[in-house]
């Protein structure tokens with residue numbers, strides 16, 4: 001890519017260093033205030049309060065609430081929860097757990113009204129750090145409740161085989177790269193149009209997203225962190241871009257002169273394929289020649305029975321959930337693969353989701369694979385229903401991509417589970433907020449371990465085995 005003059009996410013990441021230390025610590029004011037922006041010096045050499053008198057504890061607490069609020073709104077969109085004011089009706093097996101922890105966080109039942117209350121709390125700073133942290137936890141539990149309300153019927157079952165790796169690009173074929181959220185109807189139509197295509201074959205390949213269509217998953221060539229590098233290989237004849245795609249990939253299309261189709265324009269499958277075919281006919285040879293054997297295989301478990309199977313590994317009586325998005329703070333794939341190997345060596349069954357699961361599939365590790373958005377929650381639900389939650393030795397998020405995932409991790413901890421996040425959270429600017437959060441979670445029987453640095457594999461392994 002550098003020989004072609006293509007800048008990728010790696011270079012942009014390096015140019016962004018060091019990233020804003022105030023924001024990273026939660027000390028850049030998150031209030032909806034037009035008298036700022038104010039920041040507080042973490043070392044006590046500069047401002048120790050905002051213009052209005054806000055101190056570091058309330059600022060860091062409000063940062064947590066701001067991120068959690070964003071995450072829960074993303075969850076509302078994902079779970080199509082547009083009934084404002086609807087009270088969360090918990091169902092078994094998490095209903096009793098939810099009722100017990102809500103007693104610790106104010107008692108009042110949860111509804112989507114919490115979202116407006118949180119937004120009002122973030123308009124001007126008057127609430128205490130303790131109240132703000134508690135509101136963050138209520139919101140995070142609401143995020144879990146929204147996912148529960150949208151869950152599949154208890155007796156649903158099924159799995160999807162998945163294939164992942166650069167080997168999917170081997171050979172000569174019309175290759176359509178797909179990234180972002182694409183309407184399932186469009187993916188199905190494309191699959192129907194391309195089924196049985198030969199000489200040349202037409203391939204639909206995901207660039208890091210888990211894209212279901214009609215009970216199967218599109219093959220995935222790479223993780224999300226590798227998507228730009230993979231696309232820069234010159235092996236793609238068209239990009240179909242959906243909501244949520246990073247702007248770096250469409251920008252590569254322009255530089256590589258690859259046609260770009262946006263799913264928001266409501267394109268027709270036949271027209272997409274026609275455009276890809278025309279681009280294929282005028283292609284120049286790509287220098288990247290992938291090895292066809294570089295394809296890992298796995299099985300995504302969807303129904304309760306299949307998830308239960310995914311949580312078993314020989315005689316292992318302990319279960320570790322380890323998943324999440326790529327992050328450029330860490331060497332890609334290192335944490336998921338090394339930890340999965342080490343945990344299996346320590347007699348843990350491992351199940352994963354998201355990019356982390358793709359790394360494990362590519363490494364041919366025999367792990368359970370869970371749905372990308374709800375992975376750990378589906379496992380928790382199955383274990384709770386079987387009375388086997390004590391076998392769960394922890395849930396580790398190896399990376400976070402968006403606020404929904406942060407709220408999800410926080411919500412699982414608030415439900416009384418042992419959770420860790422391997423990337424730093426913007427809380428370290430206030431010891432009081434870290435302590436308040438820890439004490440609130442402990443009262444509900446939960447833990448959220450987080451680090452002030454990108455965690456190393458042995459730190460996470462110790463956390464699973466010894467904390």
Ligand code: SF4
Nearest residue numbers: 029033036038050052
């Ligand atoms: S709320 Fe206070 S600390 Fe925040 S930007 Fe406004 S004046 Fe500054």
